[in-house]
Amino acid sequence: RRARRSLKRCAAAQRNHAMYEHLLLETKGQIAILKINNPKSLNALNIATMTELNECLTNIEANKDIRVVILTGEGSKAFVAGADIAEMAKLTAAEGRTMSLLGKTTFRRIETMPQVVIAAVNGYALGGGCELAMSCDIRVAADSAVFAQPECGLGIIPGFGGRLVGKGRAKELIFTCDRIDAQEAYRIGLVNKVVPQAELMDACMTMAEKLLSKSSYAISMAKACIETGMDTDLSSGLDLE
Numbered sequence: 001r002r003a004r005r006s007l008k009r010c011a012a013a014q015r016n017h018a019m020y021e022h023l024l025l026e027t028k029g030q031i032a033i034l035k036i037n038n039p040k041s042l043n044a045l046n047i048a049t050m051t052e053l054n055e056c057l058t059n060i061e062a063n064k065d066i067r068v069v070i071l072t073g074e075g076s077k078a079f080v081a082g083a084d085i086a087e088m089a090k091l092t093a094a095e096g097r098t099m100s101l102l103g104k105t106t107f108r109r110i111e112t113m114p115q116v117v118i119a120a121v122n123g124y125a126l127g128g129g130c131e132l133a134m135s136c137d138i139r140v141a142a143d144s145a146v147f148a149q150p151e152c153g154l155g156i157i158p159g160f161g162g163r164l165v166g167k168g169r170a171k172e173l174i175f176t177c178d179r180i181d182a183q184e185a186y187r188i189g190l191v192n193k194v195v196p197q198a199e200l201m202d203a204c205m206t207m208a209e210k211l212l213s214k215s216s217y218a219i220s221m222a223k224a225c226i227e228t229g230m231d232t233d234l235s236s237g238l239d240l241e
């Protein structure tokens with residue numbers, strides 16, 4: 001039994017699977033495929049998951065062998081159905097502050113790390129899940145994906161820094177809590193591309209391979225200029241370029 005266990009461990013190592021409780025990480029050459037792995041709660045983000053996600057992204061950020069990250073959710077139903085409502089309801093004010101800081105740090109890391117992060121939105125992307133997708137550089141959605149910011153229906157506000165579709169559309173989505181499908185998300189610029197669910201990972205791999213054929217240094221500099229340039233005045237943005 002020990003030999004079989006050891007063989008299993010070797011096989012896992014050979015497939016480059018790193019071990020986390022709430023994440024699955026697999027590397028294929030210079031591409032990392034990172035899955036949020038809480039399928040029983042539709043990949044809801046609890047504090048433990050966000051802690052692992054931040055740790056894992058910190059490691060990837062420092063790893064020059066990884067150039068593209070594909071972020072997705074385990075299972076066929078959800079990308080991330082939001083922050084973990086059950087956990088959030090029990091947080092003290094201090095824990096709430098810790099959770100906010102963790103979310104802010106993690107989501108900002110995705111926006112600022114040199115690697116390109118592609119969100120493969122494979123189902124529900126709700127609340128913090130929609131914001132997680134927004135923090136990625138590029139979003140490819142399965143045709144079955146559903147997006148919403150349901151927070152105002154829960155008596156809270158979105159708080160992970162999502163900003164992508166412009167003030168008017170963002171206010172409509174946040175105030176009404178309406179769910180939109182992948183096609184509508186595409187129409188309003190919330191996702192870059194919609195593909196049949198069965199083709200989602202292949203489409204993301206094709207996109208990742210295309211990025212690998214370009215200069216990683218140039219892409220990381222362009223990403224930094226875009227991210228910083230959006231949040232600064234024109235003159236400073238042009239200086240940076």
Ligand code: DAK
Nearest residue numbers: 041042044081082083084085100126127128150157158159
């Ligand atoms: N949290 C915890 N558990 C969740 C969850 C969530 N967000 N979403 C789903 N689950 C759990 C369900 O409770 C259920 O658990 P069991 O009953 O089996 O134990 C399991 O996942 C399967 O869900 P359902 O049985 O409900 O599945 P259905 O197909 O019927 O429905 C659904 C799927 C996605 C429509 C439904 O589960 C749903 O409406 N879920 C809640 C979605 C939601 O409201 N998400 C937004 C969460 S609020 C902030 C920072 C961050 C945030 C806010 C402020 N600051 C710094 C200010 C973030 C807020 C959010 O993300």
